Amino acid sequence: MYDIPHPTQETAVTDVKIKAKDVQVYYGDNHAIKDVSVEIENNTVTAFIGPSGCGKSTFLRCLNRMNDTIDICRVEGDILIDGDDIYDKRVDPVQLRAKVGMVFQKPNPFPKSIYDNIAYGPRIHGMARNKAELDDIVERALRRGAIWEEVKDRLQAPGTGLSGGQQQRLCIARAVATEPEVLLMDEPCSALDPIATAQVEELIDELRQNYAVVIVTHSMQQAARVSQKTAFFHLGNLVEYDDTSKIFTNPEDSRTESYITGRIG
Amino acid sequence: MPLLWLFLLILAIAGAAFVLARMRVMAMSGQDRRSLHSLPNYYGSNAAMKSAIPALLVLVIWLIAQPFYVNSVVSGAIPDSDIAETSSRSLVLAEVRRAADGIDLAIATGNLTEDEARNMRADISDVTQRLSDAGAIVTSQITQPILRAAQQFRVLNSTGYQLMSIVVLLIAVAGGLWAFKETRPDFRARNVVEQGVRVLLIAAASIAILTTLGIVLSLVFNTIEFFRLYPASDFFFGTSWAPSFSGRGGSSDLGILPLLWGTFYISIVALIVAVPIGLFSAIYLSEYASPKVRAFAKPMLEVLAGIPTIVYGLFALLTVGPLLVSVFGDDGLGWMQAGTAVMTAGLVMGIMLIPFVSSLSDDIINAVPQAMRDGSYGLGATQSETIRQVVLPAALPGIVGAILLAASRAIGETMIVVLGAGAAARLSLNPFEAMTTVTAKIVSQLTGDSDFASPEALVAFALGMTLFVITLGLNIFALYIVRKYREQYE
Numbered sequence: 017m018y019d020i021p022h023p024t025q026e027t028a029v030t031d032v033k034i035k036a037k038d039v040q041v042y043y044g045d046n047h048a049i050k051d052v053s054v055e056i057e058n059n060t061v062t063a064f065i066g067p068s069g070c071g072k073s074t075f076l077r078c079l080n081r082m083n084d085t086i087d088i089c090r091v092e093g094d095i096l097i098d099g100d101d102i103y104d105k106r107v108d109p110v111q112l113r114a115k116v117g118m119v120f121q122k123p124n125p126f127p128k129s130i131y132d133n134i135a136y137g138p139r140i141h142g143m144a145r146n147k148a149e150l151d152d153i154v155e156r157a158l159r160r161g162a163i164w165e166e167v168k169d170r171l172q173a174p175g176t177g178l179s180g181g182q183q184q185r186l187c188i189a190r191a192v193a194t195e196p197e198v199l200l201m202d203e204p205c206s207a208l209d210p211i212a213t214a215q216v217e218e219l220i221d222e223l224r225q226n227y228a229v230v231i232v233t234h235s236m237q238q239a240a241r242v243s244q245k246t247a248f249f250h251l252g253n254l255v256e257y258d259d260t261s262k263i264f265t266n267p268e269d270s271r272t273e274s275y276i277t278g279r280i281g
Numbered sequence: 282m283p284l285l286w287l288f289l290l291i292l293a294i295a296g297a298a299f300v301l302a303r304m305r306v307m308a309m310s311g312q313d314r315r316s317l318h319s320l321p322n323y324y325g326s327n328a329a330m331k332s333a334i335p336a337l338l339v340l341v342i343w344l345i346a347q348p349f350y351v352n353s354v355v356s357g358a359i360p361d362s363d364i365a366e367t368s369s370r371s372l373v374l375a376e377v378r379r380a381a382d383g384i385d386l387a388i389a390t391g392n393l394t395e396d397e398a399r400n401m402r403a404d405i406s407d408v409t410q411r412l413s414d415a416g417a418i419v420t421s422q423i424t425q426p427i428l429r430a431a432q433q434f435r436v437l438n439s440t441g442y443q444l445m446s447i448v449v450l451l452i453a454v455a456g457g458l459w460a461f462k463e464t465r466p467d468f469r470a471r472n473v474v475e476q477g478v479r480v481l482l483i484a485a486a487s488i489a490i491l492t493t494l495g496i497v498l499s500l501v502f503n504t505i506e507f508f509r510l511y512p513a514s515d516f517f518f519g520t521s522w523a524p525s526f527s528g529r530g531g532s533s534d535l536g537i538l539p540l541l542w543g544t545f546y547i548s549i550v551a552l553i554v555a556v557p558i559g560l561f562s563a564i565y566l567s568e569y570a571s572p573k574v575r576a577f578a579k580p581m582l583e584v585l586a587g588i589p590t591i592v593y594g595l596f597a598l599l600t601v602g603p604l605l606v607s608v609f610g611d612d613g614l615g616w617m618q619a620g621t622a623v624m625t626a627g628l629v630m631g632i633m634l635i636p637f638v639s640s641l642s643d644d645i646i647n648a649v650p651q652a653m654r655d656g657s658y659g660l661g662a663t664q665s666e667t668i669r670q671v672v673l674p675a676a677l678p679g680i681v682g683a684i685l686l687a688a689s690r691a692i693g694e695t696m697i698v699v700l701g702a703g704a705a706a707r708l709s710l711n712p713f714e715a716m717t718t719v720t721a722k723i724v725s726q727l728t729g730d731s732d733f734a735s736p737e738a739l740v741a742f743a744l745g746m747t748l749f750v751i752t753l754g755l756n757i758f759a760l761y762i763v764r765k766y767r768e769q770y771e
Binding site for chain 1: 571650652662663
């Protein structure tokens with residue numbers, strides 16, 4: 017297994033970016049998330065871990081209101097980003113999602129060229145006034161996605177023709193291109209091989225400089241490698257939320273300890 | 282022996298073989314069923330298969346081959362001198378067959394005994410009289426050579442059928458015995474039956490393919506025959522369609538261009554109607570409609586596909602045509618002379634094509650992975666932006682395929698144009714004028730009593746061939762595009 021050394025020092029500013037309070041999520045009659053309160057800090061990678069079906073992905077999708085596209089899903093409680101309630105009636109979920117980017121489990125490049133994949137968000141949001149500016153945005157996003165060197169000579173090639181790891185970095189670059197403030201990642205490495213995983217993890221650590229990153233993962237090693245804060249979910253409850261080093265060395269809750277030592281989940 | 286009896290007898294032999302083989306293998310295995318290679322029924326099936334299938338095959342081949350043999354023998358027996366100058370050998374043979382059928386009928390009704398029928402020196406006028414008494418169709422006085430040939434025809438046929446029955450039954454029994462002999466516990470009956478099933482499936486598939494081949498070949502040969510009578514360049518590049526109805530040939534103009542133009546014009550009008558409506562309803566159904574609306578609306582749309590085209594034709598003739606005339610006719614804008622026009626047929630055909638476009642496009646849009654939509658929503662795109670910029674481009678090849686399939690259906694459509702578009706073959710740009718299509722003209726060239734060997738009738742095959750090549754090309758192109766699209770997500 018690759019183990020990426022990463023800077024262990026905490027960032028100087030630890031202001032709260034997302035504040036969730038007493039969040040409840042229902043799928044029809046199923047109570048999927050129970051009383052979750054969590055504060056996610058800026059310039060930090062926060063990992064959500066827990067067994068399958070524990071609600072970590074569901075909670076992640078609440079943070080950019082992706083659950084709105086599911087008819088039977090109902091969200092209660094407050095989720096504040098920079099102090100503003102994102103479930104307020106005046107908030108347009110479409111605008112919100114531009115601010116809170118998302119990367120999915122399976123790489124899902126659009127069946128378009130690499131360039132058009134990246135330019136998709138900026139074009140929708142009118143971020144570029146002319147072609148030169150758009151070129152700039154695309155290049156910057158690809159550089160931040162750590163894929164520029166590999167694709168700069170074939171920007172017009174289809175994005176679906178890249179390898180799995182490249183596709184996932186393309187998707188990260190695509191999310192970054194709309195200049196979000198928060199980046200949500202739903203098991204971004206589960207479809208990748210160890211080498212591509214290492215590249216993406218390295219990228220996540222760099223992205224921390226500019227964004228609040230929230231990552232859902234099944235791999236506890238990955239959570240330990242890339243995150244500074246870890247939240248452990250179990251059966252829809254947030255069991256424990258603390259510094260990653262503390263969760264993995266000295267957890268307070270017995271369920272957390274059972275999970276990270278492999279006895280449950 | 283009547284055919285049905287023969288058939289039932291073969292089945293009975295096969296059934297007996299099944300039971301016997303099963304009993305034999307059960308007896309050989311004793312109490313221990315596990316010493317058998319296959320289940321007892323497989324041994325039975327093996328025996329039934331081996332007794333029935335070769336026998337039935339021989340039966341079919343014999344039934345096909347015997348008429349040819351009898352015909353050639355009888356035909357060889359008629360001397361050239363007995364064929365009248367105005368007649369031909371095939372006409373005489375037809376007469377012989379008629380006479381033979383007549384004799385059969387006379388025997389069946391009791392007007393003639395079997396001995397009399399076989400009597401070579403029978404009185405011709407007497408026989409003729411008795412045949413017409415029996416109600417047989419006898420054109421004129423039967424001549425001596427024809428009667429003799431008819432008698433020979435009957436004898437050959439009846440001995441042939443007797444021989445066939447014996448041979449086929451022997452084969453069935455022999456096959457059953459052979460399978461019975463090889464029925465031992467270690468015989469791999471299951472594998473053999475499996476092989477038999479495979480052969481059966483292959484045979485079914487080849488019948489479909491061979492029939493298609495036969496249709497194509499008959500088109501090709503008749504088309505070649507047509508081009509022997511009528512120059513191909515005039516057919517493909519002629520701008521006038523004016524067949525003479527006398528059937529004597531000569532002054533007919535058989536240019537395909539006006540018909541092709543009518544076909545394409547009407548198809549284009551139909552597609553202009555069907556593609557936007559079909560596509561938009563597909564988008565609504567697959568992306569916006571709630572499951573309840575979808576469950577109701579999709580079957581409703583597909584009901585349109587179940588309406589017979591003749592009903593659409595009536596709708597064009599009786600409803601849409603008069604409606605258009607009242608708006609664009611002399612009382613209105615004055616562009617339209619009569620209800621039958623390109624516009625009438627095109628509009629109605631467009632309505633007919635809506636369910637094709639919409640249900641195919643709906644399937645294709647649904648096949649676009651949800652991950653694509655999630656990716657787009659996750660970037661802050663609205664629903665219509667997602668559809669326009671991600672879903673539709675991803676589904677586009679498939680949608681093009683759907684449209685091409687609809688187009689090839691439009692080109693091959695007949696009833697709506699027969700009733701809705703009129704019958705005038707002309708090259709015109711005015712959509713309110715009557716025009717006609719290739720299919721409508723095939724109908725009109727082959728109905729009526731024109732001589733089948735004249736270019737006016739044979740042109741139907743050339744038209745059909747052209748149409749076939751065009752729709753085949755469109756279908757292949759559409760399938761190629763659809764297949765190329767499929768590879769993207771696998």
